[in-house]
Amino acid sequence: MGILLKNGKLLELETGELLPREILIEGKTIQKIAEQLDTTGHEVVDLGGGVIVPGFIDMHVHLRDPGLEYKETIETGTRAAAKGGFTTVACMPNTKPILDTPELMNYIYETAEKTGYCKVVPYAAITCGGRGEELTDMQALKEAGAVGFTDDGVGVQVAGMMRTAMERAKELGLPIVIHAEDESLSGKGCMNEGEVSKRLGLPGIPGVAESVHVARDALLAELTGAHLHVCHISDASAVDAVRWAKRRGIRVTAEVTPHHLLLTDEGIDGTDANWKVNPPLRTENDRKACLEGLLDGTIDMIATDHAPHSVEEKQRAFQVAPFGFVGLETVFPLLYTELVAKSQQMTLQQLVHKMAVAPAEVFDLPGGRVAEGGVADLTVLNLEEERIIDPNDFASKGRNTPFAGWKAKGWPVLTVCEGRITHSRP
Ligand SMILES: [Zn+2]
Incomplete structure (x- = not known):
């Protein structure tokens, strides 16, 4: 039957x-x-x-499990994913502890198998504990099922460390997935650096904090031959850096979130931390650049960066509340309504391509098509x-x-x- x-x-x-x-x-x-x-x-x-469309695939999800189950569990996060039309999600390793051992890869696979509502593929950390000091045992992590390596949440600050990570990832045939952020530039910023941050008197994160890492890592990918995947691109110069790298023949792919496609820092009033995210919402010029990059193929796919926090955490003052938005349950209706139905900036099939076909192709995952067999x-x-x-x-x-x-x-x-x-x- x-x-x-x-x-x-x-x-x-x-x-x-x-x-x-x-x-x-x-x-x-x-x-x-x-x-x-x-x-x-x-x-x-x-x-x-x-x-009927292929099940969506989200390559950037924080399931918060193990260790931060008050924010989300593999069960609740994958239920949200299924509700949003997703059949596969990639979970980020910045849990507690950080996913930096084969045992923790097994924990994710086993728990998802037991309690999950979609397939979960884990990323493993690039550095032990995500501290940027020592590389993980990338080969053992690959054997345990890691689909890529990332220290998402923070950038890898030292270029030499990134180079060695890429050399190993290249040998293993897995991508290095970057949260592009130079901490010497982002500092204690809590929103985009610009007119709005000045008006609100809040410390800003300049767009270059992102783009210098994208440019640096694109050059390191050229040197090492590794596959570089750029997470949650938000800044116009970072989009340009990816476009330049692709033209140069460097193996780089990129993702953009629904919030960076639809919102800008003009929406921030400095009190509601439900508008606080990293990388931050930027200017209208940046938003347009992200959309243009998505449409011209510079940006390969859409990912939500689903990042649940408790109500209490998000009620804190804007400067001290944690970064992040949830996204799994609303991404398709939001993008379909705003970019397809209302403004016709994209077609339905383009949107489905960016949410299902492209992630399956880029990360070599099953799915991404509805076909016999x-x-x-x-x-x-x-x-x-x-x-x-x-x-x-x-x-x-x-x-x-x-x-x-x-x-x-x-x-x-x-x-x-x-x-x-x-x-x-x-
Ligand atoms: Zn990130």
């Missing part, structure tokens, strides 16, 4: 056409796709005219239904979003991960 999806429209990724198709899933596999299939002996799920990772979207974003509805433990109250459409109504229904709403 399989699951038969009826009354759905399959998005053709090349043309953007919506094709009436029925899909039969058996085990973890898409067995058949056709205009009409025999329902005998199968569990039939009516998709109500919803649009392929893994049954898919998401069904209701592109019409409009809802107001209410953090109280979140499956995530985090409520910290600057998008509360926004009206958005394009909600995931069904998520199937390896043939299992992980999210379903009428």
